[in-house]
Amino acid sequence: MDTLAPTPSTPSPQLSSAVPGLAHEVEHEELSQSTSQNQVFESPLLRESQTPAPQLSSQLSGEVERHPKGKRKRTTAKDKAILEAAYNANPKPDKAARQDIVNRVSLNEKEVQIWFQNRRQNDRRKSRPLSPQEIAALRYGGMQILSSDNTLPVYTSEPENTSPIQVVSSLDQEYSSPREVASPSKLDDHETEQNHEDTLHEDTLPLPEPQSQPQEEQQSLPHPVYATPAQKQRHAGDDDSLLMSQHLPSSVGYLSNRWNYPAHSHVLSTPISFDRGDDSFNNFPPSSCSSSTSALRPRLSTGLDGKAEVITSPPQNPASLPPSELQSFDSACRPSYQRGPSESPVTLPPISTITSSLPSSQNAAPLLPRLARGRSRDVHAWEFACDAENCEDALTVQAKHESRGSAIAAISLLRSTTSSTAGGSPLQLSRSNKRNASISRMTPRADSSTKKPRLTKGLDATGRLETPNNNNTWAGKRQSFTADTPADFSHNTKPKSSSLFISPQGNESDKENWSPDENGNPRFSYHPPSSAIRPTNRRLLPSGPLSSSIHDKATNPRRTPARHALIESSPSFSLSGNRTNTGPLDGGGRGQHYRGGDKRGGGGSELRIYEDFVVATTEHNTPTASRRAPPFEDDGSDEVERFMRGEISPSKKGDADAVAGLLSLSQGNWR
DNA sequence: ACGCTAACCTATTCACAAG
């Protein structure tokens, strides 16, 4: 929106006179001359009272709308362009660079600094890994699409024409890409199943039918290196990401970017978000181990031949798998995770990478400069490094997910993660933590002082893990949450759900999954229903509340699909009913975003589906589910199939919730 | 070891523009 309102005085007054529409250079010179003097060290306040500024002030005042107290000036398009260029060149300009920029624009240093800050933040948000909820949301969205795609044909009389998109609930519309729309015909039972399986995993959609080319392409994924953005994208998608990218065109850009993030490191790292995961992730196909993994998996999977096979055995929890298998899983996955060369020393800052990928900018530039930076300020670099380092973690994580949770795996993950994090990069840790900071805030902290606890390695996951008693109290201890997981796996005790939620990283990110109840008391989003407590492999699935909440929201026409999907859905979908502020979407959770009740815990509720029977039971229980899922009710085995077939047609009303609920159900079913 | 400072970051709030 560069449509900044150039105030009437438009042609950037200050310069305009001097340099109306000139190129930056020109502008630069002139400005530099004029501005440098004036603006350079203008007090921050200056902008407000730009008037005072000497010569230009008058002009400036014209250009930049002065914003008295409350009014804010918008950077002019021109300035913005300059800033963008500068940003692309170097997202974190040092003082000199900033100064230079200042000279070129009509902003003072402070403003420039802020601009960059905000820009980075913005960038970060975009590239930020999706939270589980978000992913879930997306996933569901994808599901819808898929289902719709698939299903429609089946159910609708017009198999071919029906554009999936149409079918797609409003929610997804934005997301639905042509691709997704894919072939209506493709659904066959297998497919359906398959879709189901990886649902979002389109890549895995092998489909008997040829059409799914995209998928084929996708399948070829496990490339460690992605030279092109496209590849990255693809990669990202190994699973979810891919899916997302496919599903989310518009927003997607941003979503997909997130996923790409890691890609650039050449490492197929699982999106961090996975790590954070709550179970929602588990449902996801292992991102990194796409094909191979899928093959290995005992659940619905794509055959090597690319055919979707439904493995009746519900996706198991790691627990169900013998260690050996887990191992194999793990190993299987690893290949895809191979560390790229870049992994080691992380040199490339993600953002820069991203930026580099961006068309406009001068790609090359960004990277080097950063390296030069003396301070390790370049968070990105470090983060990235961390990511890279974490690849292993990711792998592990992945493995974990794959395995669905062996205690061992989980533990190892947590530990490794922790250690790596701690040792390697505080940044990352901090980052992840910070990301969730809002959440954390929301969550009552036991320890806490008002201040945020320092993010130190020991404190996080590790600490928790080591904290003994965490395991049991299901309720109060959200913090132990992480720690619990492992235990859960091993024990299969109530916290089972927790296992689901475990964040591989084991750090604060887990908090994301925490959601304070209305009272502010900590609780797991998914409260294990009494049944939950049962020792079994049952896993909680999002459902009822979810759907309900979603439903409500979804119905709100006003909400943009994106929002729905991500924000609103997320909460609902999210295992944790509450999405914390940090929504990716909002990225940072702008306060405004909260409005919608994002904060509200939608979760609060009650819906928890447990793996096995859940489908059956839960469905019944959940209003939404019941509504939508009727078809499933009779037998569990086909549920998925049926679902995919569209019996549950996600009618537009299709409300995400419905779909979501179904999905979750189905998922639960698998598992 | 401390205190400072500068730079960053995240989360939020505010304003504004657009639908």
Add this chain to the structure above:
DNA sequence: CTTGTGAATAGGTTAGCGT
């Protein structure tokens, strides 16, 4: 009126420096 986005602010953290 709602939503999305950009500009600003507040509170924190970290690293480099000087004492």
